[in-house]
Amino acid sequence: MRRTPRLLATVVLIGVGLTGGTAAAGGDRTVPVQLVSITDFHGYLRPPSAADGGTIAGPDGKNQVVGGAAYLATHLKTIRAGHPNSILFADGDNFSGWPFEVDAHADEPTIEALNALGIEFSSVGNHELDVSKSFLVDHMTRGKCFGTPGVDSCFTDSTGRRFHGADFEFQSANIVDAKGRTIVAPYTIRWVRDHGRSYPVGFIGMTVPDTPVGSTSYQPDLKALDPVESANRAAAELTRRGVKAIVLNMHDGGTDASATYDNCLNPSGPAIDLARKVTPQIDAIVTGHWHAAFNCSIPDPDGNPRPVVEAANHGRLISEINLQLDRRTGEVLRDRTTSTNHAVTRDVTPDPKLQKIVDYWAAAGDRKYAEPVATVTGDFTRTANAVGESTMADLAADVHLWTAPDADLGLIAAKPAIGSTALRGDLLVANSNKPGDADGRVLLGESWEAYGYGNPVLTVSLTGAELDAVLEQQWQGGKFAPLALSKNVKYSFDASRLEGDRIDPQDVHINGASLDPAKTYRVAALAYTVIGADGYPALKAAYRDPVRTDTDHETFAAYLRVHKTLTPAPLDRVTQKG
Incomplete structure (x- = not known):
């Protein structure tokens, strides 16, 4: 041997x-x-x-x-x-x-x-x-x-x-x-x-x-x-x-x-x-x-x-x-x-x-915490609407898409089926009264506290059919565990149908085109989600060709520094039929 x-x-x-x-x-x-x-x-x-x-x-x-x-x-x-x-x-x-x-x-x-x-x-x-x-x-x-x-x-x-x-x-x-x-x-x-x-x-x-x-x-x-x-x-x-x-x-x-x-x-x-x-x-x-x-x-x-x-x-x-x-x-x-x-x-x-x-x-941490990284014109919160969408989750999904150059879409577990969410806080306009803060200002420490737990973003391959199966697992045993998707994705679901059959691939649109079950898509998500620790086994079972990018805290801070001024996007990426 x-x-x-x-x-x-x-x-x-x-x-x-x-x-x-x-x-x-x-x-x-x-x-x-x-x-x-x-x-x-x-x-x-x-x-x-x-x-x-x-x-x-x-x-x-x-x-x-x-x-x-x-x-x-x-x-x-x-x-x-x-x-x-x-x-x-x-x-x-x-x-x-x-x-x-x-x-x-x-x-x-x-x-x-x-x-x-x-x-x-x-x-x-x-x-x-x-x-x-x-x-x-x-x-x-x-x-x-x-x-x-x-x-x-x-x-x-x-x-x-x-x-x-x-x-x-x-x-x-x-x-x-x-x-x-x-x-x-x-x-x-x-x-x-x-x-x-x-x-x-x-x-x-x-x-x-x-x-x-x-x-x-x-x-x-x-x-x-x-x-x-x-x-x-x-x-x-x-x-x-x-x-x-x-x-x-x-x-x-x-x-x-x-x-x-x-x-x-x-x-x-x-x-x-x-x-x-x-x-x-x-x-x-x-x-x-x-x-x-x-x-x-x-x-x-x-x-x-x-x-x-x-x-x-x-x-x-x-x-x-x-x-x-x-x-x-x-x-x-x-x-x-x-x-x-x-x-x-x-x-x-x-x-x-x-x-x-x-x-x-x-003391050095306090100085780092107070470093400004961006400005927000409206509140980014984890408060979800009736279909599970929130401004903070949408922002995180956009960050995943941004940090992975070959990604077709970004995804994050807004409220995981199991495990703990990487969405840990909100970014608010109101002054927190912490040193260095002001209305609309986002401090480095605030960004660190709002998102992430030291987890890398992975870009993986899924067919359209596999991605559809992942989206269907937002409903498990009567529990709703919504996934947030980046700004280039919109989809609708029918809650009156049985679990596992609530989303028609034709109702999922990526960059304006309907989801193709046979096509391979590159999906950017946290490793914790990809390996199944968030409770979406269809993703763990199907993913291929993983490429690792930077960790969540660092990725989020880099995104904020580049985009400088952020306005919450309308909550229109997910709709419910009927």
Whole structure:
């Protein structure tokens, strides 16, 4: 079998502790190794609000207020104190953050904060690939600028220096390019020390397998390999290199709805399934992606328990695994391994270094928010008329058509059948009384809040018959989930007919011509809608030839800057017969 080409793994000597390990039976000694990790930080430098997960249920069932980079730093210092062989890492989805101040600065604030926290390496999460492979490898890792420095990227950080990239590395053993090469190193090796002797600990990175075409990252030039096979292959290679303590740092997770954040009752999900299958050479599994919280012990295929942990999201929890290595062999003594999830409570003094970083970028975000991008002469709102059409949804569909040069029409889920809508706010004429605002003025921050959630626009091919089937799925089980279409499309429907037969293709007009069932059309829509996450399965089943353009927030701001003055269009794109 041909082996998949890979990037070289990294090897780092990190421990300087010369003290002995814990005394063991029979006079033997062990080497303690502390693993400390966070996951799904998503750029939440500031403490998250309650709506963004700013609380978590504690062991007593009462909510604890948690999160915030400065509080996270304080807790990390406390947890790591007295552990000379402590390794701090992340489990992916560090950036492509959802807070405005990080998104508006190309996610660079998140990297400055993680550098300051001392993160040593991270697995590649799906959101690390929201923009492109180059954005991860060249910009975020190496600090390469794009666009205009100081405007589009390479902003000045809180120390007065220009962005230089991450001080840590990324790993993924299962995401490969078109030639089958891993896009980053599959694993890293850290060396810990005890009584003058060094011991290797290997960390295998793993990425949720639906990242290339089954997530909102949507990178069709990449491919995901089977996670179990990839983990086993990397573990075997580490073993051949003499590494006997191996950790799987996997950005895919699970859930345990009946558990609190530091226990395990009835876990399920991909990470739990994988934990029961992946090679016993792996001694511990750190997971993420699901924004869940659990601290489990799952038997490996040989029946030996190993920790499987997930630390929620947005800096709310810290996972700690304490390995004990056999001092003679370097093997992990499973029966002496412990794991704990710690809540990042706000009842401690925030770390001043991190607080300075948080405050700096919050202020920079406020300045960015106040930048004017356009003027509106009337209100664009999500308020729908009797046929589900709204001025804000129509505007978004027009943006999709505009950003995709080869598109025949733009489409957006105005009120999805499932999932959450990208239409998150209105653009109003009235002054919001926020700094920099005036009547009719649209601020950059207002545009960001009104539309999008970090999702790329895709242009895909559908036949007229397939497009008609998608439009028919606006009615499902008595529920109306309207789709908005761009200004060059008009159609009518007959609500008195049965679901699935309410639109005659002859009543759909694109650029003045009736829909041709046999013709292929190029349709621009958000990836979330195309992959079926909005609840239109006919679109997911039929689309072909996807081409990825820019992400929603950036596309919308660019449209507003180009068009400068916008007037709401008449709500006449959809009509009802009878």
